[in-house]
Amino acid sequence: MTFLRRIPWGWLIFIAAFFVPALGSRYYTFLANDVVIWALFATSLNLLVGYTGLVSFGHAAYFGIGAYTTGILMKKAGVTFLLAFPAAGVVAALFAAVFGFFCVRLTRIYFAMLTLACAQIVWAICFKWNEVTGGEQGMPEIPYPSFDWVESVAAWVPGVGGYRTSEYFYFLSLVLVAAALWMLRRITRSPFGRMLTTIRENPERAEFIGVNVRRYELAAFVLAGAFAGLAGGLFGIFNRGVFPDFAYWTKSSEVLIMTLLGGMGTFAGPSVGALVLLWLNQQIVSYTQYWPLILGSILVLLLFVFPGGIAGAVEGLWRWTRRRAHA
Amino acid sequence: MPDPSFVFAQCLSGLTAAMFLFLIASGLSLIFGVLRVLNFAHGTFYMLGAYTTFQIVQWLGTGPGTFWLAALGAAAAVALLGAVVERFLFRHLYGKEELYQLLFTYALVLVLSDVAKIFWGTQQKSVSRPAGLTGSFSLFGATIPYYNLFILLLGPAIALAFWFVLQRTRTGRFIRAAALDRETLGALGVNVNALYTGVFVLASFLGGLGGALVTPVRTIVPGMDTEIIVEAFVVVVIGGLGSFWGTFLGSLIYGQVLSFGILFFPRFSIFSVFALMAAVLVIRPWGLLGRPLK
Numbered sequence: 001m002t003f004l005r006r007i008p009w010g011w012l013i014f015i016a017a018f019f020v021p022a023l024g025s026r027y028y029t030f031l032a033n034d035v036v037i038w039a040l041f042a043t044s045l046n047l048l049v050g051y052t053g054l055v056s057f058g059h060a061a062y063f064g065i066g067a068y069t070t071g072i073l074m075k076k077a078g079v080t081f082l083l084a085f086p087a088a089g090v091v092a093a094l095f096a097a098v099f100g101f102f103c104v105r106l107t108r109i110y111f112a113m114l115t116l117a118c119a120q121i122v123w124a125i126c127f128k129w130n131e132v133t134g135g136e137q138g139m140p141e142i143p144y145p146s147f148d149w150v151e152s153v154a155a156w157v158p159g160v161g162g163y164r165t166s167e168y169f170y171f172l173s174l175v176l177v178a179a180a181l182w183m184l185r186r187i188t189r190s191p192f193g194r195m196l197t198t199i200r201e202n203p204e205r206a207e208f209i210g211v212n213v214r215r216y217e218l219a220a221f222v223l224a225g226a227f228a229g230l231a232g233g234l235f236g237i238f239n240r241g242v243f244p245d246f247a248y249w250t251k252s253s254e255v256l257i258m259t260l261l262g263g264m265g266t267f268a269g270p271s272v273g274a275l276v277l278l279w280l281n282q283q284i285v286s287y288t289q290y291w292p293l294i295l296g297s298i299l300v301l302l303l304f305v306f307p308g309g310i311a312g313a314v315e316g317l318w319r320w321t322r323r324r325a326h327a
Numbered sequence: 328m329p330d331p332s333f334v335f336a337q338c339l340s341g342l343t344a345a346m347f348l349f350l351i352a353s354g355l356s357l358i359f360g361v362l363r364v365l366n367f368a369h370g371t372f373y374m375l376g377a378y379t380t381f382q383i384v385q386w387l388g389t390g391p392g393t394f395w396l397a398a399l400g401a402a403a404a405v406a407l408l409g410a411v412v413e414r415f416l417f418r419h420l421y422g423k424e425e426l427y428q429l430l431f432t433y434a435l436v437l438v439l440s441d442v443a444k445i446f447w448g449t450q451q452k453s454v455s456r457p458a459g460l461t462g463s464f465s466l467f468g469a470t471i472p473y474y475n476l477f478i479l480l481l482g483p484a485i486a487l488a489f490w491f492v493l494q495r496t497r498t499g500r501f502i503r504a505a506a507l508d509r510e511t512l513g514a515l516g517v518n519v520n521a522l523y524t525g526v527f528v529l530a531s532f533l534g535g536l537g538g539a540l541v542t543p544v545r546t547i548v549p550g551m552d553t554e555i556i557v558e559a560f561v562v563v564v565i566g567g568l569g570s571f572w573g574t575f576l577g578s579l580i581y582g583q584v585l586s587f588g589i590l591f592f593p594r595f596s597i598f599s600v601f602a603l604m605a606a607v608l609v610i611r612p613w614g615l616l617g618r619p620l621k
Contacts, residue, residue: 055426102609109365109425110612113564117605120557124598250553253433260430290445296437303427303434304419 009268010185014178021167031282033170035275037235040177042258042270043184044227049256050264051188052220053200054104057112057252058119061099062092062225064247065122066232068133071142071242081145085176085233092229093222095122100221104214116249126244138243142236144169173234180230185267187223196220257299263311272310332468337586343475343544345582346482350537351555352562352574353489354530360569361506361526362421364428368435369534370556371443372409376401376538377547378443381452394457398539402532409531413524421523440552449549454542474543481540485533486575493571502526506569561604567617576616 020032041063048054066088073084099118106114126133133139147168163171187193199206199213207213236242245251262273277295284294306313355369379401380394387393412435420428455461456474463472493499504512505522513519545551558581563569566577581600588596613619 049426055429057429102605106608106612109568110608112365112425112429113560114605114608114612116557116560117564117601117608120601121598121605124595124601128594128598249557253430256426256430257433260426290441292437293441293445296434296441299430299434299437300416303431304416307423307427 010181014174017174018171021163021170026164026166029167029170031278033166033173033238035271035278036170036173036177037231037238038255038258038274038278039271040180041228041231041235042255042262042274043181043267044224044231045255046259046264046267046270047184047188047196047220047227048224049259050266050269051193051200052196052217053203054217054220055108055112056103056115056221056224057249057256058099058115058117059224059228059255060249060251061115061119061122061247062096062228063232063235063251063255064119064126064242064244065095066092066229067236067239067242067246068126068139068232069229070233071139071236072132074145074237075139075142081237085230088233089226089230092232093226096222096225096229097218100218100225104217104221116252119247119249119252123244123247123249126247133244134242136244138241140241142239142241144237145172169237173238176230176234180227181271184227188267192216192219257295259309261298261302261309263309263313263315266311266315269309269311276310330468334590335467336469336471337590338583339469339471339475339479341582341586342579343478343582344585345578346478347537347541348558348562348581349482349575349578350485350540351534352559352566352578353486353571354533354537355556355559356563356566356569356571356574357502357526357533358530359563360571361502362523364417364425364432365560366530367429367432367556368412368439369432369530370552370554370559371436371439372405372531372534373538373541373555374547374549374552375408375439375443376405376535377542377551378447378452378538379404379535380539380542381447381454381547384454389455389458391458394454394543397454398536398542401539402536405535405538406528406532409534410524410528413527417527418520418523436552436556440549444549447547452547454547456543478540490571498525558600561600564604564614565607567614570614570617573614573616577614 017032017036021029023029041059044062045056045059048056048059069091070081070084070088073079073087074081079087099115103111103114103118127136129135144165147165150168188196195206195211195216199211199216203213206216232246235246258273258277259270260273261277262271263269280294280298281291285291288294302309308315351369351373354372355366358364358366358369380397383397383400384393387397417428417431420431456472460473460477463470464476465471491499493502501512501517501522504517505519505526509519512522562577562581563574564577565580566573566575580603584600584603585596588599592599607614611617
C-alpha cells in the first residue's frame with residue numbers, strides 16, 4: 001500500500017477543485033470557496049499550535065485584521081486587489097510582530113490569555129472605531145476584484161471565460177490559497193520548521209543546544225499571523241462584508257476546533273477539518289438551528305474518543321491494517 | 328470637570344458592576360487556583376443561573392420572597408449541574424493537555440447555551456426587583472436603587488465568608504493545600520477527587536448565584552455568557568489567577584475603569600479594559616496579587 005503515499009495528493013486535489021464550478025451548482029462553489037479560505041486560516045494556526053506547541057486563543061485577531069485591511073483598501077481607497085491582498089498579510093504580520101513580541105515571553109496558560117487579550121483589543125477597536133471600520137455595523141459590500149481581464153483573455157483562448165464573478169473569485173482564492181499552503185508546507189519542512197517542532201517537544205533542551213527559542217517562536221507567530229491575515233483578506237471579499245466578530249474570541253475557538261478535528265501536527269489535518277466542519281455545518285443547518293449544540297457534541301466526542309482528530313484516526317487505522325497485513 | 332454627584336453616581340455604578348463581577352470571577356479564580364483549568368463554561372453557568380431564576384419566578388409568581396427562593400434554587404440547580412459535569416466528564420481530562428481542557432469547557436459553552444435556547448428561546452427575558460427592594464434613595468445627589476445597595480453590601484459579605492472558609496476552616500485548608508500540591512495531599516489521606524468535585528460545585532454555585540442576582544438589573548439574553556466570561560477573565564488576570572483578594576481587587580479596578588472610561592472616553596472604554604489586561608499580563612503575568620505558577 002505504499003504506492004498510496006507516492007500519489008501527489010496535493011496536486012490532485014488542487015486540480016480536482018478547479019472542476020467544482022463545473023458541477024453547475026452555485027451552492028457547491030460557495031461551500032468550496034468557504035472551505036478553501038478556512039483551510040488556510042486553520043493551517044496557519046496549526047503552524048503555531050501543532051508545530052510550535054503555542055496554544056493561541058486569539059488567532060482570529062489576525063484574520064480580522066487581514067479582512068479589514070483588504071476591505072478598507074478596496075472599498076474606501078479603491079486600491080486594486082493585487083495590492084490590497086498582500087497588504088492583508090503584511091499588516092497582519094506587523095500586528096502579530098507587536099503582539100507576539102510580548103506573547104512569546106509568557107508560557108502556557110498565560111500565553112493563551114495574552115493572545116486572547118490582544119485579540120479582544122483588536123475586536124474592541126474594530127467594534128468602536130466607526131469612521132474607519134464601520135463599528136458595530138461592520139463594512140458591507142466589499143467589491144469583488146475586477147475580472148475584466150479574464151474576459152479579454154477569453155476572447156483569444158477558448159474555454160476560459162463565461163463564469164460568474166463569484167466563480168472567478170473562487171478560482172482566484174483556490175490559486176492563492178494553494179500557493180500559500182505550498183509555502184507553509186515548505187516552511188514546516190525546512191530546517192526552521194524542524195526547529196519549531198524541536199521547541200514544541202522540549203523548549204529547555206532547544207535552549208540548551210543554543211537555539212534562541214523566543215526568536216523562533218516570534219517568527220512562527222508572525223508567519224502564522226501573516227497567513228491568517230491573507231485568509232482574512234480573501235474571506236472579507238468572499239463574505240461580501242467585514243464585521244467585528246471576525247476578531248471575536250469565539251472565532252478563535254472555532255478555528256481551533258477545526259484544527260483539532262482535522263488533526264494537529266499533521267499538515268493536511270486542518271484543511272480536512274475545515275472541509276468536514278463546514279460541510280457538516282451546511283448539512284446540519286438545513287435541518288436544525290442548533291448547530292452549536294452539534295458542534296459542541298462533536299468536540300466532546302473528539303476530546304474523549306479521538307484526541308488525534310481525523311488524521312490521527314486515519315493514521316491509527318492505517319497502522320492497524322499494516323499490522324494485520326504483516327501478521 | 329463633571330459635577331461631583333455625577334462622579335459619585337458613576338463610581339457607585341462601577342462598584343455595583345464590580346460586585347456582580349466578583350461573584351462570577353471568584354468562582355472562575357477558585358477553579359483555576361485549585362484545578363488549574365480555565366473554565367470557559369463558567370459564563371454559561373452564570374447565564375443558566377439567570378434563566379433558571381426567571382423560570383422559577385414564572386412558576387412561583389411574584390409573591391414576597393419568591394425572588395430569593397428562585398435565586399437560591401437557581402444557584403443550587405447550577406451547582407448540581409456543575410457536580411454532574413465534573414464527576415462524569417471533566418475529571419477525565421485532568422492529566423491531559425491544557426488545550427483539551429480549554430476546548431472541553433468551550434464545548435460546554437456551545438452545548439449548554441443551545442440547550443438554554445431550546446428551553447427559553449431567543450427573546451430577551453427580565454425579572455422584576457424583589458419586593459422590599461424596589462425603591463431607591465438619594466445620597467449626595469445620586470439616585471441609588473435599594474437593590475444596588477443590597478448588592479454593594481452582599482459583595483463584601485460573600486468575600487468575607489469566602490475568605491473565612493478558605494483561611495479558617497478545615498475544608499479551606501484542604502482546598503489551599505490542593506492548590507499547592509495535589510499529590511501530597513492525596514498521599515496524606517485526603518479524598519482529593521471529592522475535594523475537586525466540591526470546589527467545582529462551589530464555584531458553579533457562585534456563578535449561578537451571580538446570574539440569579541443580576542436578573543433584576545440586566546435583561547437575560549442569549550450571548551450574555553460569552554460576554555461575561557471575557558470580563559471575568561479580565562478580572563482574574565488583573566487580580567491574579569487563583570488569588571482570592573486579587574479577584575476582589577480586579578473586580579473593583581474593572582468596574583471603575585469601565586464606568587469612568589465610559590464617562591471620559593466612551594469610544595475606548597472596552598478597549599481600555601483589554602489593554603489593561605494585556606498590560607498586566609506583560610508586566611506581571613501572575614497578576615497584581617497573585618503568585619507565579621511553578
